[in-house]
Amino acid sequence: MTDLMTSPPGLRPDGTTAGTVPRTRRYRPGAAATTAMLAPGTVVLLLFAAAPMVALLVTGFSHDSAFTFANFSKVLHTAVYMRLLVRTLVVALIVTVVSLAVAWPAAWALARYVGPRPRQLILVLVIVPYVTSQLLLIYGFITLIQSDGPLMKVLSLVGLDAHSSIMYTPAAAVLMMIYESIPTGILVMYSAATQVDDSVLEAARALGAGRAFVLTRVVWPLSVNMLVIGFALTYVQTVGAFAEPGILGGPSGQLLGNAIEAQLHSGTDRPFAIAMALVLLLCSLVVVGLVSLVLRRTQGDGRSRR
Amino acid sequence: MNRHRLLMKAWLGLVLVVLALPILCMIALSFNRSRYGTLPFHFSLDWYRGLAGDTALIDALRTSIELAAEVTVLSVVLGTLLSFGVVRARPVVSGTLSQLQLMVLTVPAIILAAGLLTVFDWFGLGQSTTGLVIASVVTSMPFVVLVVSARLRDLDPRYAEASRTLGAGPMRTFATITAPLVAPAIVAGALLAFVMCFNNFAIQLFTAPIGVSTLPVQIYSMVRLGVTPDVIALGTIIVCCTVAIIVILHLVTGSAARVFIRTNKED
Numbered sequence: 001m002t003d004l005m006t007s008p009p010g011l012r013p014d015g016t017t018a019g020t021v022p023r024t025r026r027y028r029p030g031a032a033a034t035t036a037m038l039a040p041g042t043v044v045l046l047l048f049a050a051a052p053m054v055a056l057l058v059t060g061f062s063h064d065s066a067f068t069f070a071n072f073s074k075v076l077h078t079a080v081y082m083r084l085l086v087r088t089l090v091v092a093l094i095v096t097v098v099s100l101a102v103a104w105p106a107a108w109a110l111a112r113y114v115g116p117r118p119r120q121l122i123l124v125l126v127i128v129p130y131v132t133s134q135l136l137l138i139y140g141f142i143t144l145i146q147s148d149g150p151l152m153k154v155l156s157l158v159g160l161d162a163h164s165s166i167m168y169t170p171a172a173a174v175l176m177m178i179y180e181s182i183p184t185g186i187l188v189m190y191s192a193a194t195q196v197d198d199s200v201l202e203a204a205r206a207l208g209a210g211r212a213f214v215l216t217r218v219v220w221p222l223s224v225n226m227l228v229i230g231f232a233l234t235y236v237q238t239v240g241a242f243a244e245p246g247i248l249g250g251p252s253g254q255l256l257g258n259a260i261e262a263q264l265h266s267g268t269d270r271p272f273a274i275a276m277a278l279v280l281l282l283c284s285l286v287v288v289g290l291v292s293l294v295l296r297r298t299q300g301d302g303r304s305r306r
Numbered sequence: 307m308n309r310h311r312l313l314m315k316a317w318l319g320l321v322l323v324v325l326a327l328p329i330l331c332m333i334a335l336s337f338n339r340s341r342y343g344t345l346p347f348h349f350s351l352d353w354y355r356g357l358a359g360d361t362a363l364i365d366a367l368r369t370s371i372e373l374a375a376e377v378t379v380l381s382v383v384l385g386t387l388l389s390f391g392v393v394r395a396r397p398v399v400s401g402t403l404s405q406l407q408l409m410v411l412t413v414p415a416i417i418l419a420a421g422l423l424t425v426f427d428w429f430g431l432g433q434s435t436t437g438l439v440i441a442s443v444v445t446s447m448p449f450v451v452l453v454v455s456a457r458l459r460d461l462d463p464r465y466a467e468a469s470r471t472l473g474a475g476p477m478r479t480f481a482t483i484t485a486p487l488v489a490p491a492i493v494a495g496a497l498l499a500f501v502m503c504f505n506n507f508a509i510q511l512f513t514a515p516i517g518v519s520t521l522p523v524q525i526y527s528m529v530r531l532g533v534t535p536d537v538i539a540l541g542t543i544i545v546c547c548t549v550a551i552i553v554i555l556h557l558v559t560g561s562a563a564r565v566f567i568r569t570n571k572e573d
Contacts, residue, residue: 034394036391037388037390037391038387038388038392038399040384040387040388044443045403046406048441048444049407049410050406052418052420052421052424052425053409055424055425055428056417056421058424059424102321105318106321109318113314113318122318122322123561123562124553125325127562127563127566128329128552131548132329133504133521133522133544134505134507134522135522135526136525136541136545137328138529139529140332142529143335143538144328144331144332150331179324179325182321182325183325186321236412236414239414240413240414240415240416241414242416243526247529257414260420261416264416264419264420264423264512270420273420274421280417281413281417
């Protein structure tokens, strides 16, 4: 599951450093003490967070400890894997766009139209699926959608066959991934909504702006930064999905993550699995880059025409 | 304007219902007599009674709890020290460290796991229990750092300064002023690290040695055979425990959500 820090500690989501108010200098103990406190955690992070990323590159470009592009050309020249790659990138795009479209209005309502106490309760409710094990969520989803399950019983009232189900179809996997992405979307877009000042909206309305104008020229430019963050977090996570398509997707719903999983588990050709993972990661970053470029451009337009 | 507001609130309500539905459905069916989770509903506690006899699940649960406990202790010690260091370090250092941790949490677990496995091979660990613990610490510690360093940053430095001015040494200041002020954040970080480690399926799937099944991994191997009532019952218990921990987290920190989002608006 996923994933979430909307920003590194100390950094506000909008990119400015925390605390615009000048701070009093705090008491600093000796530099030696600071280094001693930093050392153990830093060593762990360097060895097991930074080094694995280096290891991916080293392994991906090697075969029998010689430098080679062979692993990548195998990925790029096998039609099956290319189809899986394209399908994964498209599915992740659909999942990301739909989950953000579902989450944004909900987050806006949560930030503006709900009182402080119920708001806290709702945020707790949103966090529960976020921290619950992915496997249990999938399990709950299966109990809900399986044939003769509660959902199909209800749908049979409107004429659908209760014994049928969307289990083992790509749609089931896509719905599950959307479900898992919604909490991330709500949490990110909630911070976006709180960043839009009420007085700005009031000013726009007082000056005669219609609802469409307020949305496209005021709310949108002020929300684009967080929208990009939400897109990046959701997209990169979804691209690496394998449990949802593996369990729910059926044979035609498999994604590249499933091929990587199978290859990692068989353990026969790890460099190849890693090459697939790197291609996937790189492609997803390119998509994120392009989308953020396009989104940021719309923000710029809103400003220049104002 | 009011109709617009109402529509948005209705949408929020709908989204919340959809989010809750699979979990509520699982809870409801755990009390249902049908073996395959099908309707009609007949109340029964059979699956909870049968749970104790499912040795594979219970063993996996024990493995998971032991792993999460170990990882929590390590994450809290390393993470708390790191937090104290980070708030005093130069921006370059603290920035790099937080970027590294952000990366750990955003890169898909399957890709991080592939890299970790390679590093473990370099160190001669392979797929081992040690590797599993290390991988879990790396993915849980950032949550401790997140909570504790945020608390340290919010701490008014004047408290410690006052204590020093009034003649207390650094150790005494730490023990009587700083530690009590930071303790709730450390507790919150520990709870969060435990939940995150316990539920981190993908990392466990790839780094656990053959023969060691944590609970999510065990459920993964069972899920292909269809819905089993034992898992539904155990899942219900775990979801309830997760909710309880989140509620405690909420009470300790004042707002569980603040761990995951930083807003400019103070509630």
